[in-house]
Amino acid sequence: MEKMHRTIAIAALFILVAGAYAADNEPNIEEPVVIETISDAFKHGKVKGLLRYGAQHRDSNYHVLQDAPGDVSNEKVQSYSAIGGYLGYETAPLHNISLGATFYTSNPFLGSNADDRKGLGGLYEADGGQDSYHVLGEAFIKYQNDEHRVVVGRQEMPDYRFISLSNIRFTPFTHEGATYENTSIEGLKLNVAYITGQKDRNGIEFQDMVRSARVKTGCGAVDVSGQCIDTGSKQTIRGDYDSSNFDAFGNYDGEDKEMPMIGAIYSQNNFTAEAWNYYVNDFVNTLYLYGKYSFNASKDWKLALATQYSNQQDVGSSVAGNVDTWFYGLKAEATSSNGMHFFLNYNEVSYNENSYDGGSMFVRWGTPQMFNSFQVQDSELAGTKSVGVGAQFDLGALGILDSTVIRFRYADYNLPDDLSMIDARQDRTEATFDLRYSFTKTSGFGIFTQMDGLSIQFRIAYDNFKNDYDYVGYKAIHGYDFNSVTDNFVDARIYIDYVF
């Protein structure tokens, strides 16, 4: 009976969704409304909604490095299958001021959502299983005119580089605080923000910016001097720090820390330069620089060169000990007028055993910015040198298959792997394939382009980990097991989205 209900529910939902797609093709001409009262503002606001079916499956013999350091259990399969999305409302602006709120939800639906398959973060996992979650992710007041934009409260921050949505599971990161954007100087956009909290993708609470960075001791509980009680595990924190800030599981348990930040984007003709600085009180300061120059190589081809650099240093009372690291990146890309795009990337991350986790970058406030941040690998780990290549084809623009975009990528991640290196990790490669199909556009969109109406996104990655290392020798030198060992795995994801 329950299965029957589910089948009926699925069919009915998609009938409505498909109908909405058809509705999208109708012209929608509305008379402009004059907003003179608060009542007008509430009655003439705009709705935003997403109905999403999403599923992910990751199959590996060992556990994935990024998600659960220390877990080396065999026969690991992780998966979720969920339905949900978001529903939001923003009032019409009255004297340039509006109010907005958005609810986000994810609910187990079909597929396997067994407790022992958790870890991917598509459903609520904090209680040990994979369950529904519902959260008020946005609740803000906004002032906006032609040159100034101020938002206070919970909000989506999609384009603040190290702060962003990272919408790669079911619902995105959202942040709490105040943001100000200024565009009064032509070609220059200034961004200033004071961020007090972040909602994890599958979280229901906003956490401070140290917890959101996933700071851990790496070895569980520590003693008063900051040394690991379990000496069989590697400690990620280096240098002096206050051990009373960490709980028995090695998670940060100290005072909430905020992040003031500032960013500037300057664009002129073919050139873009960006400078960002993120300062988390008593934790870490992050500088990020980005530049891109593009030019027409021929009538049909446009080339671009980009570079990036970031530096992280501990600040204040250094709750995570010493942080002294950097990364840089180079990118070359070519784009054709008929929908082809090719790129070649290089990234290198500092290796410094006196820095947190050997120099790994803190990137968990949004989408990792490294050029070679692909589907699973982010190229943020200590000492990583990565080379990535890729090609994207807009099959609709190419006249091959309407409404379809595909992308192929391959990257080689070369990590420090000498036995003497305490933060050695496995070398690995990642090959990915992405497909996006739109029911509303025939061409001119990308894998992640925000589009109204119905679309399907399919992504698959194959990660190949090198395993011919002397793990026993490493343990003999350093005294504990290789931090985590990962075997080859496949990561597959599908999203069926209807945006309205």
Next chain:
Amino acid sequence: MRFKYVLTCLFSPVFIVAESSIVEAFENASLHSQIKFFSYTIEKETGEDAYANAIGGYLKYSTDTKQILYATIQFHTSQAIGYNHNPEDTALFKDNGEALTANSEAYIGWNGTDRVLKVGNLMLDTPMINDDRTRIVPWSYQGMAYTGKAFPDTKVQLYHISQIRSYTSDTYTKESASGQIGSGITMLGLHYYGLNNIALKSFYYYAPDLYSTFIVQANYKLIFNNEDLFCLNMQYFNSGNAGKYADTENKNGGDDIDLLAVKIGYDAEDWRTSLSYSQNFGISGIVKGYGGLSKVFTTSMIANGRGNYKPETWMLKTEYDFPYGKWGQSEMAFTYTNTRTKDSRGDDFDAYYLHWRHQFKIDASLYVRYENLEYKNDKSDANYLRIIASYRF
């Protein structure tokens, strides 16, 4: 089997995209919302005080409900603001006092001629399974609800509830207000309106793993030439069939409810008054029933005649509407409750309730409620104050 679901999921849009009538479902969609501020103070002589301020409300979106198939989704949220003390005792948030956001409705509705079927997460309104909107976040239920016209002048409700979400939780579980529901609760409701001036209602809740309850209610009303109204109402609750999770002495509900209630009232143009009487001859209470607040005539804000251990309750209510003014219209109300129990384990008390409600416009109101309970035994006397401001659009 799982593959079949995936196929259904993937190909349904392709199969039915040509259904032009579905187009209108989204074109005529509707959105309703409410913003509510709620301040709640509880004072007790024993020092178990609690107070909290919350802001929240709901956001509800429905595709065209006039279509044969439609969908509705609704979220409620209650967020703490300012200072609070023992916020969990106010039931404005989660059981642990943290902010609460819940999916209160998510269902597919099917409209037939004189009938409607809803499947999913539902907000319901029946005597012992209801949403209880006395906080910001209501109760809600997971299952199916059918309402239709079965016979002439007769409406039938057939519901089956498999999981319940309390008003202090964001999770649907098999836990009702009065215990585990096991295999669920099935309700049959009959409403007969074929008699002049008399409405008859009957409900039967079948919960084999908890307890089952039968309810009958008769409402008589007489409207005078000047449009004043006289009413005489009677209701009777009886439970039994104890299942493995039944707790006879539970104040929220058990297998020994035997409650009779009578209400006599008179409504004039700008004032209303009523006298209600109830006696529960059983040991079990009926405060929250299976979920929400049981709809017994002797119900005030806190004081009621729904408790366990055989309470006998008299309740006098009167309300007065002030004339419309520039800023809207106000209403004041007073209620006196007298409860004496026929079992030594019960609580005897007197209670006084006052409220002032001002409706600025149809969509904005301010509501101030106060109640004082004076117990006749060792239980701590208590004062309750609620200030509620709401705006809906």
